[in-house]
Amino acid sequence: MTSGPHLPQERKLVTSIPGPKSQELIKRRAEAVSAALGMAIPVVVEKAGGGVIVDVDGNSIIDMGAGIAVVNVGNSANRVVKNVQAQVEAFTHTCFMIAPYMGYIEVCEALNRLTPGTHKKKSALFNSGAEAVENAVKIARKFTNRQAVVVFEHGYHGRTNLTMAMTAKNMPYKDGFGPFTPEVYRMPMSYPFRCDSCSSSCENSVLETVIHKIEKEIGANNVACMVIEPIMGEGGFIVPCKGFLPGLAKFCKDNRILFVADEVQTGFARTGQMFACEDEGIVPDLITTAKGIAGGLPLAGVTGRADVMDSIHMSGLGGTYGGSPIACAAALGAIATIEEEKLVDRAKELGSLMSAALNEMKKKYPIIGDVRGRGAMQAIELVVPGSKDPNPAALASAIKYCQQKGVLILSAGTYGNVIRLLPPLVMPEHLLKEALEILDESLAQA
Ligand SMILES: Cc1ncc(COP(=O)(O)O)c(C=O)c1O
Known part of the structure; x- marks a missing residue:
């Protein structure tokens, strides 16, 4: 069985974007839905499959966002659909803490097997990335009997109270929502790109600064955990210089601080490894996962050292829906798809294609300050030509152009000036090339 998409893999515009039906329905949205919810493209979706989204007007749009790195296996991948259908017919919910079921156990087994490190690991499942991060912090605090949590500039960890405190960017994630939890x-x-010591030969002066600040301002013996995305996602696909992450991991080990890799966005084949930590051989104490784990159903996990995961008292972790049987069935379908269709390798191939095209664009357009990423997680940072000043206006113009041509592209970055590319890993090459050509045009006019 392959996850062959059930929709024609083509870009096809039959109306302008948004078309008349979408426009009508978006009015209903405005009446019914809180104005606080954003909208990257003003069309209403009817179906989606492989690398395309089809709207209610019949436009087939190339999906370069994968629902923010969620449908790595494509929308409605065969194995995901079949597993979910079978599970819904068998049972929909018991609550794993009330009456356990095999799907949950099998997803934990898969996470323990797939995440970095050959040591004994255990997992627990939740509903969202933020919930996974919250639980990782709970676990780390209890295990270490310490309170402080170290996070990083440009980091994003979610929108709950603790994860808002952990997230760096104020607008739109935190503004007016305080007070935030202490000890972060x-x-x-x-x-x-923005660090003088990194862009020359990196002697890891940032690493030294971090260590100095932790030692002098917090006290390493007060730190329960350090939580970091191996590649910053919402922060703008920032790939730290080589040696930074291993240096942090070593400092954590030396000081009995738990190193928590937040792989909610980078995980599940996205970066051309199953997990981005693998790139520099890092073995985190705990790893948080969500997004790409279940082909679009809500599921998240915390996986880590068995002694750490088992240190929590009975019933100290859980939740009514965490690890729902339907989401677990989907995850087993998604994981089988990633493994059987070799999507880790595919992410590398898509990544090479994207990075070659983006670097060509950089030669032509001085608004591109930086091209970066790993595997099928690639980005360009837009600047005012001749400087490193962020250029969010060029970004808005490029994204609008792409939308009007039927290509959905997402933004990111602390300064709102990063175009990020996250195609589903099953996207056919012709579709990706077409999307890149349109991106090229959009930058020419921006
Ligand atoms: C690295 C990272 N951590 C946590 C989250 C929060 O996940 P969720 O939106 O599922 O709560 C995200 C979401 O974008 C993320 O990218």
Whole structure:
């Protein structure tokens, strides 16, 4: 069985974007839905499959966002659909803490097997990335009997109270939502494009600063855990300089601080590894996962050292819906798809294609300050030509152009000036090339 998409893999526009039906329905949205919810593209979706989204007007749009790195296996992948259908017919919910079922156990087994490190691991399942991060912090605090949590500039960890405190960017995630939970300390992040010491030969001065600040301002013996995305997602696909993450991991180990890799966005084949930590051989104490784990159904996990995961008292972790049987069935379908269709390798192939095209664009367009990423997680940072000043206006113009041509592209970045590309890993090459050509045109006019 392959996850062959059930919709024609084509870009096809039959109306302008948004078409008349979408426009009508978006009016209903405005009446019924809180104005606080954003909208990257003003069309209403009817179906989606493989690398395309089809709207209610019949436009087939190339999906370069995968629902923010969720449908890595494509929308409605065969194995996901079949597993979910079978599970819904068998039973929909018992609550794993009331009466357990095999799907949950099998997803934990898969996470323990797939995440970095050969040591004994255990997992627990939740509903969202933020919930996974919250639970990782709970676990780390209880295990270490310490309170401080170290996070990083440009980091994003979610929208709950604790994860808002951990998230760096104020607008739109935190503004006016305080007070935030205490004992969260933010450290400088290695950001090669914007860091003088990183962009010359990196002697890891940022690493030294982080260590110095932790030792002098918090006290390493007060830190329960350090939580970091191996590649910053919402922060703008910032790939830290080589040595930064291993240096942090070593400092954590030396000081009995738990190193928590937040792989909610980078996980499940996205970066051309099953997990981005693998790139520098890092074995985190705990790893948080969500998004790409279940082909679009809500599921998240915390996986880590068995001694850490088992240190929590009975019933100290859980939740009514965490690890729902339907989401677990979907996850088993998604994981089988990733493994059987070799999507880790596919992410590398898509990544090479994207990075070659983006680097060509950089030669032509001085608004591109930086091209970066790993595997099928690639980005360009837009600047005012001749400077490193962020250029969010060029970004808005490029994204609008792409939308009008039937390509959905997402933004990111602390300065709102990063175009990020996250195609489903099953996207056919012709579709990706077409999307890149349109991106090229959009930058020419921006
Ligand atoms: C690295 C990272 N952590 C946590 C989250 C929060 O996940 P969720 O939106 O499922 O709560 C996200 C979401 O974008 C993320 O990218």
